[in-house]
Amino acid sequence: MLLPWEYGVRNLARRPLRTMLTLAALSTVILLVFVVVGFIRGLEKSLSISGDRDVVLVYSVNSEENIENSAIAARTPALLAASVEGTQQRFGVTHVSPEMYLGTRVNTDENNGGLGLVRGVTTGAPLVRRSVKLIDGKWPSSGEVIVGQLAAAKLGYDKQDLAIGKQVVFENKTWEIVGQFAAGGAACESEIWCNLADLQTATKRQDLTVVALLLEPGSSTAEIELFCKERTDLELRALGETDYYQSLQQHYKPVRILAWLVVLLVSGAGVFAGLNMMYGAVAGRVREIATLQAIGYRRRAILLSIVQEGVLLAAAASLIAGAIALVLMNGLAIRFTMGAFTLRIDSVAVLFGCGIGLLLGVLGALPPAIKALRAKVAVSLKAV
Amino acid sequence: MALVELRGVSKSFTKGEETITPLDEVDLDIQAGEFVSLMGPSGTGKSTLLNLISGIDRPDRGTISVDGVEVTGLSRSKLADWRAANLGYIFQTHNLIPVLTTYENVELPTLLLKLSKSQRRQRVELALEAVGLTDRANHYPRQLSGGQEQRVGIARAIVAHPKVVVADEPTGSLDAQTSEQIQTLLQRLNRELDITLLMVTHDRDVAGIASRKLVLDQGKFVDSETAITMGV
Numbered sequence: 001m002l003l004p005w006e007y008g009v010r011n012l013a014r015r016p017l018r019t020m021l022t023l024a025a026l027s028t029v030i031l032l033v034f035v036v037v038g039f040i041r042g043l044e045k046s047l048s049i050s051g052d053r054d055v056v057l058v059y060s061v062n063s064e065e066n067i068e069n070s071a072i073a074a075r076t077p078a079l080l081a082a083s084v085e086g087t088q089q090r091f092g093v094t095h096v097s098p099e100m101y102l103g104t105r106v107n108t109d110e111n112n113g114g115l116g117l118v119r120g121v122t123t124g125a126p127l128v129r130r131s132v133k134l135i136d137g138k139w140p141s142s143g144e145v146i147v148g149q150l151a152a153a154k155l156g157y158d159k160q161d162l163a164i165g166k167q168v169v170f171e172n173k174t175w176e177i178v179g180q181f182a183a184g185g186a187a188c189e190s191e192i193w194c195n196l197a198d199l200q201t202a203t204k205r206q207d208l209t210v211v212a213l214l215l216e217p218g219s220s221t222a223e224i225e226l227f228c229k230e231r232t233d234l235e236l237r238a239l240g241e242t243d244y245y246q247s248l249q250q251h252y253k254p255v256r257i258l259a260w261l262v263v264l265l266v267s268g269a270g271v272f273a274g275l276n277m278m279y280g281a282v283a284g285r286v287r288e289i290a291t292l293q294a295i296g297y298r299r300r301a302i303l304l305s306i307v308q309e310g311v312l313l314a315a316a317a318s319l320i321a322g323a324i325a326l327v328l329m330n331g332l333a334i335r336f337t338m339g340a341f342t343l344r345i346d347s348v349a350v351l352f353g354c355g356i357g358l359l360l361g362v363l364g365a366l367p368p369a370i371k372a373l374r375a376k377v378a379v380s381l382k383a384v
Numbered sequence: 385m386a387l388v389e390l391r392g393v394s395k396s397f398t399k400g401e402e403t404i405t406p407l408d409e410v411d412l413d414i415q416a417g418e419f420v421s422l423m424g425p426s427g428t429g430k431s432t433l434l435n436l437i438s439g440i441d442r443p444d445r446g447t448i449s450v451d452g453v454e455v456t457g458l459s460r461s462k463l464a465d466w467r468a469a470n471l472g473y474i475f476q477t478h479n480l481i482p483v484l485t486t487y488e489n490v491e492l493p494t495l496l497l498k499l500s501k502s503q504r505r506q507r508v509e510l511a512l513e514a515v516g517l518t519d520r521a522n523h524y525p526r527q528l529s530g531g532q533e534q535r536v537g538i539a540r541a542i543v544a545h546p547k548v549v550v551a552d553e554p555t556g557s558l559d560a561q562t563s564e565q566i567q568t569l570l571q572r573l574n575r576e577l578d579i580t581l582l583m584v585t586h587d588r589d590v591a592g593i594a595s596r597k598l599v600l601d602q603g604k605f606v607d608s609e610t611a612i613t614m615g616v
Contacts, residue, residue, distance in 0.1 A: 004488065293440065296466075296468025377441070378432075
């Protein structure tokens with residue numbers, strides 16, 4: 001038979017200050033868990049939705065995984081369009097997007113020094129980059145740019161600094177912002193897009209960084225790969241966009257491992273907070289616990305009651321931390337080398353945060369409860 | 385057949401290099417409805433005997449039976465169940481649960497029995513009435529006097545209708561006037577409700593209210609003459 005529920009609940013109010021401090025400590029720990037799990041989920045989500053299965057990237061074989069370092073001949077798109085079959089065509093337009101992609105300092109009237117990602121594109125880009133949607137303004141003409149929803153976060157600027165009508169300066173040229181685009185949280189959402197020819201002029205380059213091709217459904221990359229192998233003079237390499245982002249997932253694996261390590265360490269700190277509170281709570285109740293045993297309560301029932309106290313406290317902390325995380329942290333933009341992504345306090349993060357919270361409650365309560373129940377009842381009854 | 389039977393019960397403790405034997409081959413019979421007081425100098429095993437009978441400690445040798453059940457042979461969990469149904473324990477320091485009201489404290493042992501909510505309520509109300517604390521049912525221990533707390537402790541000990549009630553210095557922490565009230569209450573419970581009581585006390589006057597007085601010394605019961613020479 002279990003002890004009354006009220007016993008565990010009211011015990012939490014016996015030392016209100018200590019309980020409140022432990023609640024604050026546990027809430028902080030669980031909030032940190034939410035943030036780290038939200039970070040991991042956001043990063044994973046950003047990379048997983050960034051790739052389109054039907055898109056193939058053709059870039060320099062010498063750049064290895066880093067597309068930014070790629071430099072390919074300007075005639076590559078025309079050669080690909082002419083030589084490779086399986087690229088999607090509609091109304092006589094081949095879905096090929098020649099692009100120049102670079103990381104550069106982007107300044108505004110109010111801010112300087114932010115490292116941004118700029119992509120020079122043609123009108124072929126929206127045909128290939130299907131997740132990109134112009135949500136405000138218009139497509140850029142010469143001297144104009146459109147900015148991704150997370151571009152300000154990537155630059156570390158205020159969103160207002162990249163509002164339509166404002167100006168940005170990069171590559172010694174001033175550009176007017178004429179539109180804003182979304183890409184469903186994909187990596188390109190943190191980029192600034194401008195006219196390819198303009199960017200080539202500004203950078204005094206004539207080459208390209210990458211050519212993106214949209215394949216017809218069911219087509220394979222084999223033919224493009226063959227083209228790249230045969231045209232050794234062009235030094236090209238073809239890779240499916242999803243494969244590219246998967247390789248980036250591997251690239252960020254150490255970051256994710258480190259993040260999980262942080263979750264582990266932070267949780268460990270939480271266990272100590274719980275232990276400290278429960279040891280204090282149980283140490284002051286040695287005689288009471290012995291009395292319950294003398295009355296006829298089994299040790300298991302008393303153990304469950306003590307664990308109930310720890311779990312109740314941890315559940316309250318989980319709720320507080322969860323509410324803070326959902327209201328204040330969810331959707332918060334995070335900068336990283338490849339762009340920006342948002343913290344995702346999704347169902348997995350909530351389950352994880354609350355699960356770890358409850359685990360902290362159990363782990364924090366078990367050792368002091370076991371210690372108290374191991375003591376001899378006859379001796380504990382005389383305890384002061 | 386006696387309600388409580390102890391046969392050849394011994395118990396020793398090791399304190400540093402010294403071995404203390406508070407109980408040495410003790411035999412004891414307590415009949416149903418008896419009120420037995422247990423006296424003796426400090427450290428002579430009075431509380432140890434109480435703890436052995438109530439099953440919260442185990443003897444090194446010998447057997448203890450209560451109402452035909454050999455409690456020394458029960459497992460820890462079975463002992464807990466047996467205590468819930470057959471034993472009431474009155475503590476010197478009341479040992480009430482501070483976060484529970486008078487009613488909830490008294491109700492605690494009944495939660496371990498197969499009783500309906502109304503049956504539990506009836507038992508708790510009867511026990512509180514027996515100790516004269518019906519009007520304090522919703523008070524917390526901190527809102528009660530020492531005497532009232534001990535009366536709650538007594539109500540808690542009798543609420544499950546145990547076969548035997550053990551009391552470890554029940555008046556030990558009370559002033560003289562309150563002590564008298566508790567003595568009267570214990571006597572009344574024994575006489576009117578026919579509760580079998582085994583009470584440990586240091587106080588000769590308190591021991592006097594019992595129908596039988598036992599004295600322990602150096603691990604053995606001593607006769608009345610020896611007890612007189614010991615001053616107990």
